[in-house]
Amino acid sequence: MKRIDADILIPGQGTPVPNGTVIIEGTSISYAGPTAEAPSLPHIDSYRVPTVMPGMWDCHAHFFGTEGADLTYLATTPTPVSAVRAARDAHTLLMAGFTSAREMGGIGVYLTRLIEEGTIVGPNIYGAGGALGPTGGHSDIHWMPESWRDDLAASGKGWVTVCDGVEACIKAVRQQLRIGAQIIKINATGGTMSMFDNPNHRQFNDAELRAIVNEAALAELAVGAHCHGVSGIVAAAKAGVTTIEHNSMMDEPTAELLLEMGTMVVPTRHAVDFILSLKGQIPNEFWEAEAAFAEKHWRSLELAIEAGIPIAVGADIMQSGDPWGTNGKEVATFVEAGMTHLEAIEAATANGPLTLGPRAPQSGILKEGYDADVIAIDTNPLKDITALGNPQRVTMVWKGGNLVKEPEQHSPVFPSMAPA
Template sequence: MEHRIDAELLIPGAGEAIAHGSVVHTGGRIRFAGPTAELGDEHRALEPTRVAALLPGLWDCHVHFAGIRGRVNTEELMLTPETLAVARGVKDAETALRAGFTSLRDMGGHGCVLAEAVREGTFTGPNIYSANQVIGQTGGHSDAHRLPYRWVTDPCRSGGTLRIADGVDECVRAVRLQLRAGAELIKVCTSGGVLSEVDNPVHQQYRDEELKAIVSEAARAERIVAAHCHGRAGILAAINAGCHTVEHGTEVDEETAELMAERGMVLVPTRTIYEAFRLNAAALPPAWRDRFEAMAERHLKAIGIAHRAGVTIALGTDLGTSDRNGPLSWGGHASELAHLTTAGLSPLEAIMAGTANGPGTLGPRAPRSGRLAAGYDADLLAVDGDPLADIALLADPDRITQVWKSGEPVHRHSPVAPDEAAVRSG
């Protein structure tokens, strides 16, 4: 059955917004998207659903289905029971879907099993594309430094979202283990990180031959490699190895930005996590609390540099804790849009980063998603205002009126009447 949605404002994801637009979808795919005046006779007869603004379902290209609470560090990632993390991940996925995010790229977490549960209908969640475990070197960002090394590297240890590999052969095997688990992409650390205390975000991790082996092995299975990197050395290493995306990119400068643009790489800046740590500095390792503010300022400049150089930017938040109602909690993903405008993107460009640019972070495995165009997935988001005039409304759950995934309604906001709100507050 065909369904028609009329919008006062249609934001297609790529291209200019359309006043008084319509989308017609059937079987999970869009049949028509454009001005209402251009509807064919067969579609004009359809009774429409009317909304204020309609745009593609949003993409968050950097989340973690880690299921951790309280402490935020690599040890917690290792020690949280996998079954508990997955159970928490179900609620996290549902929260993201209600926030208008119909597609998520899990950059180290339990997304592979959650994706299968969504596909089989066990619960209603977003499309999930997971890297499974994050691959890193001994003593690097994927190493839980405070835990015994023998335990962390035990090949019989099950679960966990981190994988240590050293040398070309181990790196190749680590990629194959992720593919065996159903990974849609590969995640590797080419620099240190903020949450691991021993390594340094400025330093390159992995030798060039190790990185190239990871990229080559992933490419044989048509998977791209996403590189966690903050420092310039790690960014250059990711570029030279042939990685497809740079995650974070704190020290992107004019030279590295030009190289990324030339090679068609994507930056997923994850500004949200920087702003969240500013509000929750206690969650940072003690060694980084004093240095984090300078790092955050450098990161904001890097986004602007990349944007001016023509680097494709895709929305990512790095949210991954299962705490509720905190700065690191799921559901606040759309705050990244306002952060991108602060860095220099226009509201329309920020929405493009959160829609049309998302699928490209999966390379050859990109789905036809993120756009309101014929033949694309009918993943849709309706809001009760104009996000081009006020980008922040997309982060307000009360302004999200409806969400569709593959054409099926998965969320409808029911505003609380004033008298009912008074009863609840009383």
């Protein structure tokens, strides 16, 4: 058993408790509330921290293990190389206070197995397998022959799965189930950095979208839809997806529709800001296009917050290495876009599991019976929300009741993780 006493306990949902205590029994929480009312138990490991809160959720991760986001890297990076890099990135994420990741395409389904068997240390990963999309869409690798793309998908390196027509879409969902998917990811519009597919065009017709959502539902799987343009957002929401990813160009009528359907949004602003930070390092025409897109995306984020659509944190980091660990910057971004500090923390914690629909675990809240995924911060994030984007400020991490990060801890496996 473990006991964590804190100056402030932020439960993830509900009102913060000054002088709060969390008690962990095995893998779950047995008490979370005022220190004054906490049961006193002998022989228990105790810790004293400034702030205790639930471990955060990154609801739009990609474990690709490649040096860039270009799909060509799929073929040119040997699998063992990408696997070890992805294992390091998962470890970095956990050390940054993210005890869970919803992985929207990549090798996360395999990392889950390695983490659960204890081979590597990382967050709980709920992987999608390959992201589904139609021929010529955002899941396609347009610049290579189709046979090359299909061979690659069949080789187990399928971050992307191309399917056309209802039958093929149903089979594609089943193929993700076959490799252990716990969420289905679809690309329901084009992308912003793609060669041919346009972010304003929707992808998949209504019959295909419905077939995917219905087939996924048989296995209690939620569907997350990558959508930039309005037509794709509307079609995906009407088909019954659980989350809209990016949600870049949402207008007011569409916000009403999302509220009516109970659809959540994962805005992934971190990825937009990361590309903008590359000014001078990427071709200027790409940067200019991204800057124009970023303005629309920001308005859509503000509108989603104003409308009260449930929102979750997702960083959408596509390359290995940098900027893993800064995923929590998204929380401060939500505050800039209009959330209260408490709402932004809820987006990073309690809202996370909801993006998995029926498979949502009891996580993201400091509450009796919930998973003991708990973090300590060296300050009060209700006063300095940027602390959640800085791994140095996340001083302790418990995952499933196990202490996996302590102050001054040095990692023998990934030396770059040693505190500076």
